[in-house]
Amino acid sequence: MTSSQTAGRVPPFGAGSFGNGGDFQTGNFQAGGFKDGRFQDDAFGLRAKAGQAMAGSTPEQVMARLELLAHILDTAILLPGNRRIGLDAIVGLIPVIGDAITTAISSYIVWEARRLGAPRWLIARMAANVAIDGVVGAVPLVGDLFDAAFKANRRNVQLLRRHLERSGALKPSVIDVAATRLD
Numbered sequence: 001m002t003s004s005q006t007a008g009r010v011p012p013f014g015a016g017s018f019g020n021g022g023d024f025q026t027g028n029f030q031a032g033g034f035k036d037g038r039f040q041d042d043a044f045g046l047r048a049k050a051g052q053a054m055a056g057s058t059p060e061q062v063m064a065r066l067e068l069l070a071h072i073l074d075t076a077i078l079l080p081g082n083r084r085i086g087l088d089a090i091v092g093l094i095p096v097i098g099d100a101i102t103t104a105i106s107s108y109i110v111w112e113a114r115r116l117g118a119p120r121w122l123i124a125r126m127a128a129n130v131a132i133d134g135v136v137g138a139v140p141l142v143g144d145l146f147d148a149a150f151k152a153n154r155r156n157v158q159l160l161r162r163h164l165e166r167s168g169a170l171k172p173s174v175i176d177v178a179a180t181r182l183d
């Protein structure tokens with residue numbers, strides 16, 4: 001198509017095409033802002049690679065990644081007295097930038113939830129957990145104690161898992177049945 005044929009034609013949002021038929025899932029791009037399969041302001045081709053890497057991920061694989069990330073951020077380190085903390089509380093000890101880093105990493109869980117098709121109310125609840133963790137965590141000392149106790153990442157992964165199990169996109173991790181004794 002020439003530019004005169006496409007003038008005034010705007011594809012709907014989410015139609016899967018950008019410019020003249022580009023497709024993020026397959027990495028096939030033609031003119032219209034793309035050059036050699038990459039967007040012109042994407043010098044390293046990271047956008048196309050990210051779309052290709054995530055295309056083959058199943059909800060089970062994504063949840064395994066998110067549960068590992070939540071474990072590392074919230075409960076990876078065992079303290080004396082059988083108390084668990086994660087890197088979120090430790091990195092949060094660095095003033096300002098530590099909480100910014102952990103909030104950005106926590107936002108990845110929300111991004112994955114959106115990519116898995118979580119409803120807006122769930123995304124908002126997860127974003128609120130991350131915001132509370134980030135804002136209160138920025139307060140010196142008290143915020144670090146709050147980070148160790150609140151565990152926003154574990155909460156968000158649990159919320160997402162519950163939603164995916166109820167919607168049928170994920171097999172239940174716990175089978176809820178009543179046991180009967182046979183004598």
